Amino acid sequence: MSRAELVDLGLAAFFHDLGKIDTPLEILNKPGQLTEDERKIMELHPHQGAEKLVQLREFRRLPLSAIHVAMEHHIKEDLTGYPQYRIKNDINLYSRIVKVCDFFDAITTKRVYRKKVFTRAEALSLMLEHIGTEFNPVILKAFVQMMGVFPVGSVVLLSTGEIGLVVENNQETRFLLRPRIKIIVDAQGNKIDGEVVDLTEIDPETRKYKRTIVKEINANDYGLNVADYFLAQAEA
Numbered sequence: 001m002s003r004a005e006l007v008d009l010g011l012a013a014f015f016h017d018l019g020k021i022d023t024p025l026e027i028l029n030k031p032g033q034l035t036e037d038e039r040k041i042m043e044l045h046p047h048q049g050a051e052k053l054v055q056l057r058e059f060r061r062l063p064l065s066a067i068h069v070a071m072e073h074h075i076k077e078d079l080t081g082y083p084q085y086r087i088k089n090d091i092n093l094y095s096r097i098v099k100v101c102d103f104f105d106a107i108t109t110k111r112v113y114r115k116k117v118f119t120r121a122e123a124l125s126l127m128l129e130h131i132g133t134e135f136n137p138v139i140l141k142a143f144v145q146m147m148g149v150f151p152v153g154s155v156v157l158l159s160t161g162e163i164g165l166v167v168e169n170n171q172e173t174r175f176l177l178r179p180r181i182k183i184i185v186d187a188q189g190n191k192i193d194g195e196v197v198d199l200t201e202i203d204p205e206t207r208k209y210k211r212t213i214v215k216e217i218n219a220n221d222y223g224l225n226v227a228d229y230f231l232a233q234a235e236a
């Protein structure tokens with residue numbers, strides 16, 4: 001995509017859930033399952049979002065695709081989902097992209113209505129089970145490839161006993177398991193604002209890798225808020 005298209009995509013994505021302004025808070029924040037009636041109200045938000053965008057005084061500054069994205073981001077690749085169109089049988093490319101990102105974000109971050117928070121690797125494998133029905137195959141494959149085995153934001157336990165946050169993936173396929181990592185918990189279990197290390201780094205004495213990922217862990221189980229680290233980085 002060109003830079004201009006990416007800007008449009010970003011803006012459209014930013015406004016995709018605008019319609020939720022009209023969804024009552026007790027429905028948005030309800031822990032557990034929605035009733036049939038509540039679900040119907042919830043499912044109005046794509047239409048309400050599209051409507052709001054059209055009515056915005058500054059709408060001319062927004063890409064037209066923002067309306068598509070607001071309207072279509074809960075429509076699945078097999079055209080089920082909501083809202084149900086009677087005539088339309090194709091979905092806008094940007095809507096398909098936002099659907100993938102929105103779904104991934106929803107299941108990997110803490111939400112009141114969902115008990116389980118998926119690790120990033122779990123989320124990708126769950127999504128791959130719905131390739132072609134829920135998600136567009138080409139977009140989902142590109143997404144999975146871009147995210148890598150341990151997507152940026154994954155929290156991982158290292159062979160040294162430290163816990164780190166994946167901040168950048170290594171683009172070389174042979175180093176897919178060796179991203180760059182910010183150390184956030186030291187080997188003694190203290191939360192620290194540690195350095196960023198490269199897992200391809202080799203210890204000159206032992207000639208082995210200094211650190212290796214043992215497993216991905218769930219940040220919430222350790223009381224770690226991943227967003228804080230990225231916010232701190234953005235402010236720095």
Ligand SMILES: [Fe+2]
Binds near residue numbers: 045073074
């Ligand atoms: Fe939505």
